[in-house]
Amino acid sequence: MTARSDTVRGANAGRSRSHNRRVVLDKVRDAGKIGRAEIARATGLSTQAVSNIIAELVADGLLVEDGRRSAGRGLPALLYALNPKGGFALGVEIRPDALLISVLDLAGQELCALRETLDTTSPDWVCTRIRDLRDTALRSARVPAQKLLGAGVVLPGPFGTTGLSDSASELPEWQQLDVASWLAERLDLPVMVENDANAAAMAERVAGVARExxxxxxxxxxxxxxxxxxxxxxxxxxxxxxxxxxxxxxxxxxxxxxxxxxxxxxxxxxxxxxxxxxxxxxxxxxxxxxxxxxxxxxxxxxxxxxxxxxxxxxxxxxxxxxxxxxxxxxxxxxxxxxxxxxxxxxxxxxxxxxxxxxxxxxxRSGPMTAARGAAALVINQRFTPQIPAGH
Amino acid sequence: MTARSDTVRGANAGRSRSHNRRVVLDKVRDAGKIGRAEIARATGLSTQAVSNIIAELVADGLLVEDGRRSAGRGLPALLYALNPKGGFALGVEIRPDALLISVLDLAGQELCALRETLDTTSPDWVCTRIRDLRDTALRSARVPAQKLLGAGVVLPGPFGTTGLSDSASELPEWQQLDVASWLAERLDLPVMVENDANAAAMAERVAGVARExxxxxxxxxxxxxxxxxxxxxxxxxxxxxxxxxxxxxxxxxxxxxxxxxxxxxxxxxxxxxxxxxxxxxxxxxxxxxxxxxxxxxxxxxxxxxxxxxxxxxxxxxxxxxxxxxxxxxxxxxxxxxxxxxxxxxxxxxxxxxxxxxxxxxxxRSGPMTAARGAAALVINQRFTPQIPAGH
DNA sequence: TTGATAACTCAATCGACTTGAGTTTTTATG
DNA sequence: CATAAAAACTCAAGTCGATTGAGTTATCAA
Incomplete structure (x- = not known):
């Protein structure tokens, strides 16, 4: 299920930009409000590069201008902050008995949480339920579908057939499936799959005690x-x-x-x-x-x-x-x-x-942690520079 | 002692090149012999980019041309392989009672291993002993000093004052020191510091059972x-x-x-x-x-x-x-x-x-694993793409 | 023998970052 | 209060390195 990176990908101009966008977003996220020059110092980029990237992020709606700050002499810095409404993530937790859905904004705020009991767990059925609940959730949170950055999905681990697999309690029909691409196609969104604990860890990083x-x-x-x-x-x-x-x-x-x-x-x-x-x-x-x-x-x-x-x-x-x-x-x-x-x-x-x-x-994330964490996976990915891996 | 990454650095053309050099080297290392086109496919780089990088690596002496391979139709690929003599690494293990030195070539072969009993472990004294042994080792291995890529140093962990520190058996005078930069200055080499187990793990990756x-x-x-x-x-x-x-x-x-x-x-x-x-x-x-x-x-x-x-x-x-x-x-x-x-x-x-x-x-690395691993840290670093971190 | 195929090179192009000069705004100082 | 220092930022030119597309060469298959 989870292909591992056997080769690391090379870098080029485009991939540098995408890395640098994440670096800048991550810095803004953890500073709250910050000016271009400070980001440049922290990241080793030139102020000009930061300026260009910020202009792009503002145009994409991910950042907003947010006041000025004067620190002694010199022109006070124009500050930028995350635009929480600049993007949203869908979180899905599939359990043998229930389906949980969460929608987070870029700042990690939960806008909607839904729960539905599952009688059968066949992938096709669950997928239609996910789509329904997604639509309901987006309507209630007033989130336009095109602002969804992706979906995170939590499935009970372990993945693949291991000595811990205990098929009675789990989702046998899902074990054979490449869930990420299968769902990505059907939801028309990038999909990331994780187990509950990993997702929960991300929930705390995006908007909980692990922010820093x-x-x-x-x-x-x-x-x-x-x-x-x-x-x-x-x-x-x-x-x-x-x-x-x-x-x-x-x-x-x-x-x-x-x-x-x-x-x-x-x-x-x-x-x-x-x-x-x-x-x-x-x-x-x-x-x-x-x-x-x-x-x-x-x-x-x-x-x-x-x-x-x-x-x-x-x-x-x-x-x-x-x-x-x-x-x-x-x-x-x-x-x-x-x-x-x-x-x-x-x-x-x-x-x-x-x-x-x-x-x-x-x-801090309470009992819906895993579904929320599923959405947090998507948000965290936008903020965390990756070594591009695999094919 | 071990500063942690609080900020990730941005990418630019130069840093992309250094990343891509590592990616190419890593691919050559694990293939043994490989042609440009195959590297390009594996890494997502263009063949032209791979060509340029390989030319640079050959000029630096890290790669050598090594035959051709025909795979069916088409021009047979010119193959490249690591040049084991293209660079060397010094490994140093500092124990409370002894000093161990190892010199590895790029392929991870050990060219020289030395051991000396230590009566005192003051940093200054140990440093002079390291310099002496380094010179001896380089002479015996016929390695010119300017081909040393860096030094790895193994110190007994744990680092910093923790509940496991058990100063009697360890190196109290070294705990306060920023060993990496202190030694880097005195050896005039980049220095990496790790504990024994981590270094040993790298020894196996560079030339042991963990190669793949x-x-x-x-x-x-x-x-x-x-x-x-x-x-x-x-x-x-x-x-x-x-x-x-x-x-x-x-x-x-x-x-x-x-x-x-x-x-x-x-x-x-x-x-x-x-x-x-x-x-x-x-x-x-x-x-x-x-x-x-x-x-x-x-x-x-x-x-x-x-x-x-x-x-x-x-x-x-x-x-x-x-x-x-x-x-x-x-x-x-x-x-x-x-x-x-x-x-x-x-x-x-x-x-x-x-x-x-x-x-x-x-x-496979036997009892001198840690010193050898110390050197392996340096070699591994040349081959492993890093997320550039910290200031 | 000929055409398909694959590896590789050359030259042009392009994207993204850097550099350096210049502008604006604020604060410190005499 | 005038002035200079300082800092953030912008503009335009320059540079680095990857990509692209056309062209060359070598091998194999038909």
Whole structure:
């Protein structure tokens, strides 16, 4: 499914321009407002080049002029900012039981979120549903179709047939398909496909706690537990697109080694509760139980702390991220509780004096993170210089 | 020590050319011999552009013409190959007790390897020793100094003050220093600094089992256990250059959770043997014990298998590499034994039908891997297109 | 023998960045 | 308050490097 880059492409004038557009957009994005001269200094481009690129971006509607700023002597700089309405992205999350749609603007604001239950998951049927929901969403968000920059699609990983494939719960009919090009043709849009954790990581980068981070990990609570890895602004996907399958790692727990996601995940919590006669099928119910300080849930949290701490230590030492973000389909209170209850290893490369970000953060994107992240993939791509790869 | 990229640089004609030179070199390297037209097709450049670049590379001595190849009709292609003598790299490994030097040619062949015991490790003293050994090595390898492309330096990680810093065993005087620029000035060469595992990973890419791989992990047996991560030809260094500190991960073992490198590392084996009255301080002694089927060593290997298997599973599921390479200061027989004794989890993203590389490989670079890898960093850099970053 | 095919070269063109001179606006200074 | 320094920006020319298209050469197949 996920072809890997075996050859890197050469550069030419056109590809330089496209790279430089991204560089400029990225700089504007992270500065908020910024003048040409400052961009030129930061990027090593001449002010003239920046001027030309900005003129183009303004003409395309991606940037807008936004005031002046005087910094001491000299002509005050004309500032530019992102035009949130300059482009939009469609996010699609396909689950075995439901279809979720999100529309984001360039600034990462969610303009519309839709959800629909799926009875069948055949690609053709799902595709017609996506098209319907897309149209509904665009109407409600008042977004003209031609301003859609692309679509991101989240499918349950892992991709390809691997030892983790567990076809019962997943989307067997989709595994054989080159989803990106299949959907691109039918939606008439560029399409990017990712797993939930990677998408969620991008949601936080585009409009969440990771806005100013370039290297971080995102622990995604879905059915199981996934990890999205961002290194230097780009997703680390591994050789086959399946990096981050942390849920199956064995970690030490209170009663010996356990599979991480058997100890720390929403399903794990629900099973723990069910065995004690407490049934919580929705996130809302879990949240209520947490607020009511349900003793069984507390017990589960207490038992989850140790394996969770080991997972955090493992991620820190293997990946040396700026921070680890927690999010996904788990009530915020519970995520915060996990963060508070973790034993942060002193024996970690992340235990450093000069850090300016907490070692753990809770994400902001809430339960629709994956669909939102799917759209964020598209937006992030516009802002992140790529090494052009593959054919 | 390791400044991180906060801004990506813009492209211009000159930087495009430098990118394209790397792209062409990389293609020649992995094809062995190749003609202009094929490079053009593979990279998306015009044949004319490839011609110009090749002319430049030939003039610089990096490529040589190497025969013709006829593929059916049409003019047979003039083939080009790397000129191994077109450039050389110096590799330096600085350990608390010794200094190791390696000189590689462009093809990754080692022309000279030197080792010297260090009594003191003050930067000034070490620097003079490096200069001396460099001169000796260049003389013995008959390499003119002006053909040195740069120097790679391996220092014991982790970099910066972290929870893993264990200053007793390391090089405290070096921690405060910006080693790369400090040495660059004194050696009058571009200098790159990495930890041992990352360097070792590059050694295998430049002239070992990873020649044709782009995404893999390297488990490095030094004093402890480190992990070098290569994703899409580039080292994954984490936010602070300390990614891959796997040795401190807690993994399940035969008697409960253990620190991985307490179970699987050269020091672990030596301690195990010492407790049983067998003293093996050198790699050679370990190798002899292994060949003699020493029961204590066998017992250690048996006990190491489980934690090692967990580590492998963890790496596979977190990073989805093409393969995991084992190497470093551990006798080959023992590495092979570990590879044979590992229980490869079926429950892994690496368990896939379409793989064409074994899940585990032993590296080829032997005990001087890190110094050799240091030099390989320089060579790899010439071949690997970079996203230009930072100021 | 002849034509198709492929690799390669030459010369012209083009796109995008850089350079340097000049304009405008603001602030600091005497 | 006048003036000079400083900074942002624009204009026009120059340069670098890739592309394009026509032309040459060598090989193979019919």
């Amino acid at each position: 981070l370039h290297t971080y990990a995102y622990l995604y609570f879905g059915a199981g537990l996934g990890l999205g890895l961002v290194q230097d602004r780009r997703l680390m996907r591994g050789a086959f697109g399946n990096a981050g399958e942390i849920g199956h790692a064995m970690v030490p727990g209170p009663d010996g080694a356990v599979v991480l996601e058997h100890a720390v995940s929403r399903v794990a919590a629900q099973k723990h509760l069910a065995r004690r006669g407490v049934h919580a099928t929705t996130g809302g119910q879990l949240e209520t139980l947490y607020r009511e300080a349900n003793p069984h849930l507390r017990q589960w949290l207490d038992r989850a702390a140790e394996p969770f701490s080991h997972a955090v230590a493992m991620i820190e030492n293997l990946l040396d991220p700026q921070t680890i973000i927690l999010g996904g389909a788990m009530p915020e209170g519970i995520l915060d509780h996990l963060i508070d209850s973790v034993t942060l290893s002193e024996h970690s490369v992340s235990n450093r004096a000069d850090r300016n970000v907490p070692r753990l953060l809770r994400g | 791989l782009h995404t893999y992990a390297y488990l490095y047996f030094g004093a402890g256990l480190g992990l070098g991560l290569v994703q899409d030809r580039r080292l994954m260094r984490g936010a602070f250059g300390n990614a891959g500190e796997i040795g401190h991960a807690m993994v399940p073992g035969p008697d409960g959770a253990v620190v991985l490198e307490h179970a699987v590392s050269r020091v672990a084996a030596q301690k195990h043997l010492a407790r049983r009255g067998v003293h093996a301080t050198t790699g050679g002694q370990l190798e002899t014990l292994y060949r003699e089927a020493n029961p204590h060593l066998r017992q250690w290997l048996d006990r190491a298998a489980e934690p090692f298997s967990h580590a492998v599973a963890m790496i596979e599921n977190l990073l989805d590499p093409q393969t995991i390479i084992l190497g470093g200061a551990m006798p080959e027989g023992i590495l092979d034994h570990l590879i044979d004794s590992v229980t490869l989890s079926e429950h892994s993203v690496s368990n896939r039908a379409d793989r064409n590389v074994p899940r585990l490989l032993r590296g």
